[in-house]
Amino acid sequence: MSDQLASQPLLPALGLASVIVLVLSIVVLLYRHRSSKPGAGRKASIFLNGEQAANKEDDRPKVCILFGTQTGTAERFSKQLKSELATRYGEGNRYEVLDMEEFKAEELHKETVVFFMMATYGDGEPTDNAADFYGWLLKASSDVDKGIGNGKLLEGVSFGVFGLGNKQYEHFCAVGKRVHKALVNLGGRALVRRGDGDDDEDIEADFESWRTELYASLDKSDVLAKSTTGEPGVTQIVAAAETVPSYQVEILTGADAAGAEDVSTDAPVSGNGTSKDSPFLARIGVVRELHSPQSDRSCVHIELDVSGSDISYEAGDHVGILPENSSESVERAAAALGYPPETVFRLSVPEGNPQKMAQPFAGGAITLRAALARYADLLSPVSKPALQALTAFADGEDAARLHRLLSPDGAAEYKAWHQQSRCLLEVLEEFPSIKPPLGVFFGSVMQRLQTRFYSISSSPLPHPKSIHVTCAVVLETTATGRVHEGITSYFLKQKAPGARVPVFVRHSSFRLPRDPAAPIVMVGPGTGLAPFRGFLQERAALAAKGTKLAPAYLFFGCRKRAHDYIYREELEAWAADGTITKLFVAFSRDGKTKDYVQHHMARESALIAPVLREGAGAGGHFYVCGDAKHMAKDVARAAVAIVEQANGVSTGQAEAVLKRMSDAGRIQKDVW
Numbered sequence: 001m002s003d004q005l006a007s008q009p010l011l012p013a014l015g016l017a018s019v020i021v022l023v024l025s026i027v028v029l030l031y032r033h034r035s036s037k038p039g040a041g042r043k044a045s046i047f048l049n050g051e052q053a054a055n056k057e058d059d060r061p062k063v064c065i066l067f068g069t070q071t072g073t074a075e076r077f078s079k080q081l082k083s084e085l086a087t088r089y090g091e092g093n094r095y096e097v098l099d100m101e102e103f104k105a106e107e108l109h110k111e112t113v114v115f116f117m118m119a120t121y122g123d124g125e126p127t128d129n130a131a132d133f134y135g136w137l138l139k140a141s142s143d144v145d146k147g148i149g150n151g152k153l154l155e156g157v158s159f160g161v162f163g164l165g166n167k168q169y170e171h172f173c174a175v176g177k178r179v180h181k182a183l184v185n186l187g188g189r190a191l192v193r194r195g196d197g198d199d200d201e202d203i204e205a206d207f208e209s210w211r212t213e214l215y216a217s218l219d220k221s222d223v224l225a226k227s228t229t230g231e232p233g234v235t236q237i238v239a240a241a242e243t244v245p246s247y248q249v250e251i252l253t254g255a256d257a258a259g260a261e262d263v264s265t266d267a268p269v270s271g272n273g274t275s276k277d278s279p280f281l282a283r284i285g286v287v288r289e290l291h292s293p294q295s296d297r298s299c300v301h302i303e304l305d306v307s308g309s310d311i312s313y314e315a316g317d318h319v320g321i322l323p324e325n326s327s328e329s330v331e332r333a334a335a336a337l338g339y340p341p342e343t344v345f346r347l348s349v350p351e352g353n354p355q356k357m358a359q360p361f362a363g364g365a366i367t368l369r370a371a372l373a374r375y376a377d378l379l380s381p382v383s384k385p386a387l388q389a390l391t392a393f394a395d396g397e398d399a400a401r402l403h404r405l406l407s408p409d410g411a412a413e414y415k416a417w418h419q420q421s422r423c424l425l426e427v428l429e430e431f432p433s434i435k436p437p438l439g440v441f442f443g444s445v446m447q448r449l450q451t452r453f454y455s456i457s458s459s460p461l462p463h464p465k466s467i468h469v470t471c472a473v474v475l476e477t478t479a480t481g482r483v484h485e486g487i488t489s490y491f492l493k494q495k496a497p498g499a500r501v502p503v504f505v506r507h508s509s510f511r512l513p514r515d516p517a518a519p520i521v522m523v524g525p526g527t528g529l530a531p532f533r534g535f536l537q538e539r540a541a542l543a544a545k546g547t548k549l550a551p552a553y554l555f556f557g558c559r560k561r562a563h564d565y566i567y568r569e570e571l572e573a574w575a576a577d578g579t580i581t582k583l584f585v586a587f588s589r590d591g592k593t594k595d596y597v598q599h600h601m602a603r604e605s606a607l608i609a610p611v612l613r614e615g616a617g618a619g620g621h622f623y624v625c626g627d628a629k630h631m632a633k634d635v636a637r638a639a640v641a642i643v644e645q646a647n648g649v650s651t652g653q654a655e656a657v658l659k660r661m662s663d664a665g666r667i668q669k670d671v672w
């Protein structure tokens with residue numbers, strides 16, 4: 001998404017600046033209202049011009065915006081912020097957006113104004129691209145606490161932190177919170193309160209109100225040069241649809257179109273599978289349904305043959321899978337865009353790249369079918385900037401409605417509309433006059449289809465070149481009534497053996513203890529069983545080689561013994577041969593009341609308490625995997641209760657014990 005395409009008529013109500021924005025919006029609305037002839041007088045909303053200063057080498061104040069992201073929201077927000085700042089404060093400053101991976105943490109003190117867009121994942125962890133920076137910052141801050149660091153290191157740095165998270169998770173916005181605290185501890189000056197964005201509610205609105213406060217604070221401060229053109233925020237221009245950032249598109253026919261990438265050809269990846277930038281085309285060996293025919297749900301066992309790659313993995317690692325949209329979604333999207341799916345085209349950035357667009361996802365000739373299937377996120381909730389870009393291409397009633405939704409007066413209506421999380425496909429179908437050119441669609445509207453991760457459910461000891469996945473197949477009805485078939489889980493379920501899928505391995509720290517004499521407790525209902533199947537394969541292989549193993553207790557849970565007791569034969573065979581010392585299975589829907597793994601844990605506290613004991617040579621390792629939003633929290637509470645009772649301590653003291661164990665790597669979570 002281009003930087004220019006960000007903010008628009010939603011700028012906060014801030015004195016004269018907002019009055020000007022409002023007036024301009026009304027002008028645009030009136031103008032649009034009059035020009036309802038299809039294709040005529042297409043005027044976009046207010047576009048922000050942040051590029052004028054881009055090429056000047058100078059000593060103007062620099063604003064650095066860093067993002068830690070996994071699925072792209074923090075990056076999108078960074079670009080939006082850059083665009084708005086450039087518009088509000090003009091050419092007197094420089095503005096830079098950087099992936100945290102590309103930023104040298106040790107040089108942070110040289111910056112003057114830095115904004116951090118930080119997403120939280122896993123168990124309150126940073127994203128992969130932010131991990132190094134985060135580790136450095138927290139260490140520097142903890143050194144200050146220990147009296148060995150420099151509490152004035154960031155004295156000249158003014159900053160703002162917006163955390164991205166979801167309140168359903170136990171550690172809500174933990175990364176943003178810790179980053180803010182560490183920056184203050186190192187002497188940095190907060191320009192604005194910390195922002196905590198909740199994507200369970202309306203993260204765009206949270207971001208908007210944080211920006212409102214930030215601009216109010218910046219307007220009063222002198223850290224940035226103010227626009228030379230007048231009041232802050234007056235550099236907005238009313239732009240024509242033609243100014244929405246767009247790739248150049250060549251439509252190819254005849255011999256030029258021959259050999260274009262299509263869904264019938266393998267995805268053009270040629271990596272060794274060892275990182276996200278280098279996926280490997282794995283061959284599907286096995287696709288097997290794990291639920292019985294009586295079950296109304298589906299969970300599939302997949303085996304990925306990675307022979308010929310450089311992939312090596314350990315039990316507990318994750319595999320990333322690059323999915324494709326279903327042919328039905330692709331056909332509908334092509335129809336909504338008004339092009340046949342077999343259209344062959346090539347994208348390129350316009351000469352000189354004045355709008356600083358990223359290189360397109362496909363450099364060569366590609367069919368629209370393949371571009372929509374492999375690269376476009378058609379089904380996730382549509383973002384506001386994408387909606388704003390689309391609005392520039394709406395006509396008549398569609399245009400009037402979208403402008404109302406996006407105007408300050410339409411905020412309540414927009415909120416209700418947004419809560420139904422319409423996807424891009426639904427928006428294109430709901431507003432049929434919107435027919436963006438392909439260059440705009442792929443350059444300014446679509447978000448990239450994201451990789452999905454799976455906990456590997458095998459061990460390399462018996463399966464060095466085969467990676468197993470245990471995948472629950474998603475089938476849900478969304479708030480708009482659309483039946484959502486999970487993009488990746490359906491993609492995998494429908495694959496035939498022999499098909500090839502791009503994959504890579506991401507290493508994790510979820511590991512069996514180094515010491516085989518340490519007892520382990522594994523808690524993993526549903527697909528949370530996945531990594532433990534890998535652990536158990538590993539234990540079985542070690543035992544076969546004569547290694548003496550400590551006890552291993554597995555707490556598994558499913559709905560009904562006859563429906564979704566996945567891998568039953570394997571688990572019971574391992575329980576019989578001692579690979580699992582004791583197996584506990586909770587069937588939540590076989591009895592009158594719910595029976596969950598944590599209920600079994602409470603009953604088996606005498607067995608678990610010794611594993612959760614502190615002290616040299618004592619205790620073992622405790623693992624939990626699966627649902628983060630409910631199960632993992634309840635299991636954590638059950639563990640606290642066990643320690644409380646066994647040690648005769650308060651809840652707070654028991655929590656402290658578990659925190660220390662967690663810090664020591666003896667409690668590990670793989671939750672999503």
Ligand SMILES: Cc1cc2nc3c(=O)[nH]c(=O)nc-3n(C[C@H](O)[C@H](O)[C@H](O)COP(=O)(O)OP(=O)(O)OC[C@H]3O[C@@H](n4cnc5c(N)ncnc54)[C@H](O)[C@@H]3O)c2cc1C
Binds near residue numbers: 318476484530
């Ligand atoms: C570290 C990690 C390990 C994991 N391990 C496993 C594992 O071992 N096994 C496993 O099965 N899963 C695992 N997952 C989950 C997995 O990555 C996928 O999230 C899961 O398979 C669903 O992906 P999907 O593409 O099929 O579904 P998606 O299409 O991504 O849908 C996911 C959810 O989003 C909702 N949704 C999508 N679009 C909309 C919309 N427009 N409006 C409202 N709701 C919408 C869907 O209804 C559904 O609930 C893991 C995740 C992580 C992060």
Ligand SMILES: NC(=O)c1ccc[n+]([C@@H]2O[C@H](COP(=O)([O-])OP(=O)(O)OC[C@H]3O[C@@H](n4cnc5c(N)ncnc54)[C@H](OP(=O)(O)O)[C@@H]3O)[C@@H](O)[C@H]2O)c1
Binds near residue numbers: 559626
């Ligand atoms: N983000 C995603 O896209 C995605 C994809 C797949 C799975 N998930 C999450 O991962 C979880 C596992 O999915 P799954 O399909 O493998 O498992 P599942 O079959 O939904 O659940 C496994 C067992 O856990 C039980 N359970 C529900 N709430 C619990 C709680 N608070 N504590 C302990 N046990 C609980 C279930 O019981 P009842 O159902 O009878 O209550 C069921 O018996 C799901 O709950 C889902 O939230 C997320």
Ligand SMILES: Cc1cc2nc3c(=O)[nH]c(=O)nc-3n(C[C@H](O)[C@H](O)[C@H](O)COP(=O)(O)O)c2cc1C
Binds near residue numbers: 069070
């Ligand atoms: C697997 C998974 C784990 C997550 N864990 C947390 C968490 O521990 N705390 C939290 O506040 N949000 C959590 N989130 C929510 C994300 O932080 C949120 O969706 C955010 O907007 C993602 O930003 P990004 O698109 O820039 O990666 C999690 C989301 C996923 C998919």
